[in-house]
Amino acid sequence: MKAIVFEQFGEPREVLQLRDVPMASDPASGEVRVHMRMSPINPSDLMTVRGSYGRLPSLPATPGFEGVGVVEASGGGLLAKLRGIRPGRRVAVLNGQGGNWAEYVTLSARHVVPVPDDLPDDQVAAFFVNPATAIVMTQRVLQVTRGSWLLQTGAGSALGRMVIRLGKHFGFRTINVVRRRELAGELKSLGADEVLSSTEDKLASEVARITQGAMAPYALDCVGGPGVMDVIQCLAPQGRLLVYGTLSGEPVPLDTRALMSGQRAIEGFWLSEWVKQQGVLRMLSLFRQITTLMRAGVLTTPVAATYGLDQLPAAIEHVERQARGGKILLKLDGT
DSSP, X not given: OEEEEBSSOSOHHHHOEEEEOOOOOOOOTTEEEEEEEEEEOOHHHHHHHHTOSSXXXXXXXXXXXXXXXXXXXXXXXXXXXXXXXXXXXXXXXXXXXXOOSBSEEEEEGGGEEEXXXXXXXXXXXXXXXXXXXXXXXXXXXXXXXXXXXXXXXXXXXXXXXXXXXXHHHHTOEEEEEESOGGGHHHHHHHTOSEEEETTTSOHHHHHHHHTTTOOEEEEEESSOTTHHHHHHHTEEEEEEEEEOOOTTOOOOOOOHHHHHTTTOXXXXXXXXXXXXXXXXXXXXXXHHHHHHHHHTTSSOOOEEEEEEGGGHHXXXXXXXXXXXXXXXXXXXXXX
């Protein structure tokens, strides 16, 4: 079978290779083998290849944390039976170890989710990482209340756009920070209440104006670096900032007095760590909620382009554009 492989950490364009590799192993009890159809190129995938992600694989390795495919073989077991995971069933593949950028993958039945026929492949391919992160952070961790203000950085990303639509759906208001002001009209068409520029606006002053001095009780940051201090200054007393990304690659120069004043709090969030603390029933409830919100158009993912495995260099080039227009998908089954 064909798979994308890297033998050393480095720049994706330099270290990723398309290779013929041995067929994915026959599934043992509690496992399934999935014939993959599509997988997105997520920031976490490329951070793994570069060796900068929080958990790194043994090398050589194949990237790909999520995707969609069809169960080709099952090793049986109670979990697969209870969830209706059988050969021929289409599933979302949530591969926490990576490995989805391949024609076939074998993994625990616990990490595949049967999906309804009415959800298209390009949406199921990105079923979990962004949708789950957006819904868990806003509804289950911060528990953002109706009518409250939530400030988020990186608002032009696919996940940021989901947060905007979640705000309209659940009734909280969003202040959206972007680098390029020209995104304002596009984000407001999705339901953004306010859009600010991190390069042109004084965030704290603008947030004070927008909230009439009350500031924002909730914030999300995916950038890290010195800009986090600007976000903290936008928090209301007892406000909470959830940090879930480090796109800048820079450390946060934290002034603890900014937290002490008003008893503000900064917390870290990593979806894979949150998932470890959840029981099976709670995760099934999350999967159902994601499916419902996908159908409602709230947690949909815009797709800019789809590339075959043999077009990987072009796909990586597209991902790294500043304005790529949506998610980039890899088509894995050759059809």
